[in-house]
Amino acid sequence: MTNTPSNVAFGTINVAAILAESAARSPEAVALIVNGEETTYGSLWKQTRAYAGALSARGIGPGDRVAVLIPNVADFARAYYAILALGGIVVPLHALLKATEIELVLRDSGAQLLICAAPLLEEGAAGAARAEIDVVSVMAPGSTGEPPRLEAEAATVSPIASYVLCRPEDTATILYTSGTTGKAKGSLGTHFALMEQVHVLLTGTFDVRAGDKVFGGLPLFHTFGQTCVLNAGLRAGATIVLCPRFTGEAALELLHEHKVDVFFGVPTMYAALLEAAKTNPARSGRLRYGISGGASLPLAVLEQFREVFGVEIHEGYGLTETSPVASFNHVGIKPRPGTIGTPIWGVDISIARPEVSDSIELLPTGELGELVIRGHNLFKGYLNHPEDTAEAVVDGWFRTGDLGTKDSDGYLRILDRKKDMIIRNGYNVYPREIEEVLSQHQDVLSVAVFGIPHETHGQEIAAAVIAAPGTTPTSEELTAYAKARLAAYKYPRIITMMPELPLGPSGKVLKRELTALHMNNSGAAAFNPGGGN
Structure with a gap:
């Protein structure tokens, strides 16, 4: 697990090179736009090196794990590449986590420090205190009583000259999976896997060019936004238009x-x-x-x-x-x-x-x-x-x-x-097929299909539906719509209209939460609806 800088001139790599090399090639090009404010590649790398200097002064070095709780703003990029430049390991946190959840991730990852955006300090600082680690803030106005500001510390120390060289197999990130099927676990991403992914995406998979404007609304704490938007976008020399919320x-x-x-x-x-x-x-x-x-x-x-x-x-x-x-x-x-x-x-x-x-x-x-x-x-x-x-x-x-x-x-x-497949009366039912049918209804904005225990059929098919604004479809209407288009063993017998669906950080619907909601509201014994076989 521990990252050790290599002393040889071959077999070295660092994800931070993405920003460093793009800044060297095109320092005046715009790297990020947030709320109308532009940051050039040259400025972003200079600010990143300053942040790295401040982190180094705090004792952060190769193999050390630093958690990041920052929304889609320029400070995420600065903190992310600063940690990597030191040979450290980035532990991004979901921006909506509560203090107890933050504590669990900090303890499990072995993080030594939390870099937290000021608007998220209420939960972030509490989680760090529970985990007994230090916290520094970004995006902070410098009010009395707040944690130390990373920006202020960066202004008082020397920036690092460049990034540390790591081995390809060294850990770069610990990303906690969304946990759609259970407790989240820390997935270890290496410098090689992340860099090779970016290069393959930019040579024949995507078409992202220098000077392109790329939408940055995917959460940067998640692998999709982090690799495909931030890393690939900056490697290509594009401009990322960040959407904080x-x-x-x-x-x-x-x-x-x-x-x-x-x-x-x-x-x-x-x-x-x-x-x-x-x-x-x-x-x-x-x-x-x-x-x-x-x-x-x-x-x-x-x-x-x-x-x-x-x-x-x-x-x-x-x-x-x-x-x-x-x-x-x-x-x-x-x-x-x-x-x-x-x-x-x-x-x-x-x-x-x-x-x-x-x-x-x-x-x-x-x-x-x-x-x-x-x-x-x-x-x-x-x-x-x-x-x-x-x-x-x-x-x-x-x-x-x-x-x-x-x-x-x-x-x-x-x-x-595999775990979402529903088995009703011995027949395999795939929720996505039913979701495709219901999503074609003009009054359906979003839908999730899931299974619930049933004493006769083994499992019954249920659907949670968000209606399109200005419409009021009924459960009976949608059931009839599905029944007319699906085999008798496939159509949902239970349809519930909901204002929103529970989502994980990657945008996946957490179907286990929908199942639990139905079970809590009605009890397992109650799920014996009519509708035949």
Whole structure:
């Protein structure tokens, strides 16, 4: 785990080189725009080196773990690259965590310091105190009683000259998985995996160019925003237009104001953007394409986006453990709707028999099974969880827990999470198929389908639906709509209208929370609805 700077002139690497080298090439180019304020590459690297000097004065060095609790503002980039430049390990924290949750991550990761944005100090400082570690603030006005300010400390010490050279296998980040199926674990990302991911994304996967305006609304504490937007964007020499607090209206305004070229988002963000465009029509005309990941993109959203914005959404697939992108509908090739594209360069994705856990038994082309991945993009393992690592990585393949197929052209389709699959009366039911049908209803904004225990059928199919603004669809109406389009064993017998869905940091719906909500509200014995077999 400990990072040790190499004393040799080969086999060295550091993710911080992304910013350092782009600053050397194009110091006057704009790297970041936040709330109308521009920061050039040269200034960002200078500020980063100053932050690193302050952290070094606090004793932070190679292998030390520093937690970061900062929203999508320039200080995230400064802190992120400053820690990496020292050979340290970045532990990004979800901006909505409470003090007790922050304490757990700080203790589990072994963080020695928390860098916290002033607006988040109420929970951040309390979590750091519980974990018995120091906290320094950024974005702070310097009020009495607040923790020390990193900006002030940086002004009193010498900046570092450059970044520390690390070994390729050294840990760069500890990213806590969203925990959609259980307790979150720290995924160890290496300098090599993160750098190689960026280079592969920029050479034939994405199309991000120097001078492009890239939308930065994905949370930077999450692997999607961190690698695909921040690291890839700065490596390309693009300008990242950061959105500190995402709403559809805020995103649309930034697209218009800054003439954004590439939009990165998860499906819920695209749905919100389309909703905003109903009252503030798209008028930019510069957008080249969108990139979607984090969860399955409903075909209805893809088609509406093409109609409203006149461009394609390229959908891909990945996980925190795969740095994150593993497959993609490569830009330059017409995307195949309903697929997650083909494996990126240097990565293998195959379909394995899901019920075999102690070895990888690959299935023939076209058969349904579990997606397994191997390649340069794999993580190093789960921190403090060797048993989970051994269960997840078998025969050199990472078991994703996702069920899908691979066709003769190499295109992959995801049906569902292995643990999300519903078995009703012995039949396998895949929630995504039902979600696709319900999402085509004109009054449905968003939908999540999940299983609940049933004394007769084993599991019953339930759906949580968010209605489109200004509409009032009924559960009975939506049930009839689904029944007319799905086999009798597939359509949902229970549909609940909700104001919002519980989401993880990557935008995935936390279906276990929906199941728990239903169980708490009604009790297991109550779920014996009518509707026949």
